[in-house]
Amino acid sequence: xxxxxxxxxxxxxxxxxxxxxxxxxxxxxxxxxxxxxxxxxxxxxxxxxxxxxxxxxxxxxxxxxxxxxxxxxxxxxxxxxxxxxxxxxxxxxxxxxxxxxxxxxxxxxxxxxxxxxxxxxxxxxxxxxxxxxxxxxxxxxxxxxxxxxxxxxxxxxxxxxxxxxxxxxxxxxxxxxxxxxxxxxxxxxxxxxxxxxxxxxxxxxxxxxxx
Amino acid sequence: xxxxxxxxxxxxxxxxxxxxxxxxxxxxxxxxxxxxxxxxxxxxxxxxxxxxxxxxxxxxxxxxxxxxxxxxxxxxxxxxxxxxxxxxxxxxxxxxxxxxxxxxxxxxxxxxxxxxxxxxxxxxxxxxxxxxxxxxxxxxxxxxxxxxxxxxxxxxxxxxxxxxxxxxxxxxxxxxxxxxxxxxxxxxxxxxxxxxxxxxxxxxxxxxxxxxxxxxxxxxxxxxxxxxxxxxxxxxxxxxxxxxxxxxxxxxxxxxxxxxxxxxxxxxxxxxxxxxxxxxxxxxxxxxxx
Numbered sequence: 001x002x003x004x005x006x007x008x009x010x011x012x013x014x015x016x017x018x019x020x021x022x023x024x025x026x027x028x029x030x031x032x033x034x035x036x037x038x039x040x041x042x043x044x045x046x047x048x049x050x051x052x053x054x055x056x057x058x059x060x061x062x063x064x065x066x067x068x069x070x071x072x073x074x075x076x077x078x079x080x081x082x083x084x085x086x087x088x089x090x091x092x093x094x095x096x097x098x099x100x101x102x103x104x105x106x107x108x109x110x111x112x113x114x115x116x117x118x119x120x121x122x123x124x125x126x127x128x129x130x131x132x133x134x135x136x137x138x139x140x141x142x143x144x145x146x147x148x149x150x151x152x153x154x155x156x157x158x159x160x161x162x163x164x165x166x167x168x169x170x171x172x173x174x175x176x177x178x179x180x181x182x183x184x185x186x187x188x189x190x191x192x193x194x195x196x197x198x199x200x201x202x203x204x205x206x207x208x209x210x211x
Numbered sequence: 212x213x214x215x216x217x218x219x220x221x222x223x224x225x226x227x228x229x230x231x232x233x234x235x236x237x238x239x240x241x242x243x244x245x246x247x248x249x250x251x252x253x254x255x256x257x258x259x260x261x262x263x264x265x266x267x268x269x270x271x272x273x274x275x276x277x278x279x280x281x282x283x284x285x286x287x288x289x290x291x292x293x294x295x296x297x298x299x300x301x302x303x304x305x306x307x308x309x310x311x312x313x314x315x316x317x318x319x320x321x322x323x324x325x326x327x328x329x330x331x332x333x334x335x336x337x338x339x340x341x342x343x344x345x346x347x348x349x350x351x352x353x354x355x356x357x358x359x360x361x362x363x364x365x366x367x368x369x370x371x372x373x374x375x376x377x378x379x380x381x382x383x384x385x386x387x388x389x390x391x392x393x394x395x396x397x398x399x400x401x402x403x404x405x406x407x408x409x410x411x412x413x414x415x416x417x418x419x420x421x422x423x424x425x426x427x428x429x430x431x432x433x434x435x436x437x438x439x440x441x442x443x444x445x446x447x448x449x450x451x452x453x454x455x456x457x458x459x460x461x462x463x464x465x466x467x468x469x470x471x472x473x474x475x476x477x478x479x480x481x482x483x484x485x486x487x488x489x490x491x492x493x494x495x496x497x498x499x500x501x
Contacts, residue, residue, distance in 0.1 A: 094274035145396040150261035167323030
């Protein structure tokens with residue numbers, strides 16, 4: 001892949017770097033990020049944000065460690081295929097993004113709570129997340145859905161895993177990535193490529209249905 | 212009946228890691244159609260790099276290896292009970308070898324079984340007895356992202372102005388493509404069932420996706436509608452991953468079933484670009500994969 005048209009961004013990410021990103025920018029991300037999807041977002045919300053569920057001592061410890069990892073960091077909506085589960089010699093075999101919109105109810109609050117600078121996923125997210133992106137500031141990075149082997153190649157190291165009891169796809173995997181290819185589709189200036197494409201496609205739909 | 216567990220593991224490996232050539236060719240065409248320097252072009256380039264890499268490394272094309280959907284046609288001498296046991300053993304083995312992600316989650320307690328074996332419907336296996344002695348096993352791996360954007364319409368649909376005719380079918384299928392945006396991992400493939408009941412509609416919409424990409428629909432009216440829907444879906448400019456662009460749908464397959472006088476369902480199954488479908492045929496001692 002030629003990398004001249006890519007911006008290189010390192011995690012943790014500065015405010016300045018986030019503000020420089022615009023929708024449509026191709027980015028190569030490097031640094032330590034954390035995977036988390038449906039079960040994780042609900043757990044964050046229930047235990048640490050809305051605090052409707054009591055927290056075990058073990059979970060409280062996990063939370064403290066995650067706060068360090070996620071501050072100015074990035075969460076990746078991904079349920080990977082992982083080898084080496086028997087001997088804990090973990091390796092990501094396939095690691096594309098999962099659909100992000102399922103986390104829309106939680107994402108903005110979770111990002112603000114941990115002061116995250118980005119979310120990686122696919123399909124884009126809604127108004128609440130876009131508002132949080134403007135406020136923090138943060139961006140939504142779109143990975144290529146289904147490009148699982150390619151993305152796994154950019155995962156250089158699996159540093160550890162939390163909440164494996166959620167199952168392999170739903171656990172929090174701490175990974176170090178190098179040159180993870182993504183596209184900014186929601187920026188910190190209130191712009192969403194998804195909104196633009198949807199509005200345009202509605203016009204086109206009306207045109208073909210109106211015939 | 213022979214033990215074909217190993218042959219079934221190979222079917223799973225091929226399906227998960229080695230995209231059929233016809234699908235890859237359609238993706239190459241889509242890549243060529245996108246504008247130089249666009250996000251859509253970059254997405255298609257990555258998709259095709261990933262296809263090659265998965266085949267070379269024997270790793271899953273997509274980490275969401277989906278619900279394994281088996282369609283088994285068995286002739287004389289094959290026993291569905293034994294075949295089911297061997298399919299389940301093959302799924303567990305393929306999961307151990309990382310060809311599949313453990314995907315079977317208990318809906319009540321949230322626990323993942325860890326080996327892809329859930330209840331009777333996970334993996335999903337459809338059996339059909341046929342004449343002769345041949346065994347044909349179709350396997351499709353369909354991930355959750357595209358499964359979630361599938362839709363079923365009950366016609367007439369006043370809001371969409373869709374009546375109980377092929378023009379109505381056209382309208383609702385295009386609506387499904389619009390509603391899906393990039394969420395189903397466009398550019399996708401559409402399996403459409405006209406008629407049936409709510410349950411059989413979804414089944415037939417998936418069976419429609421088993422037809423070869425270049426197989427002509429035997430119903431000329433449906434063949435024409437397939438072409439028209441594919442062409443019109445691509446005018447919506449949703450594009451690869453929903454980034455905007457020329458390629459939104461790469462193929463449409465439609466099947467018509469009988470229905471009740473009171474019902475007219477149109478069911479759309481959206482298949483992502485990673486259209487993972489393979490067939491294993493056993494005739495005597497000969498095993499072949501398509």
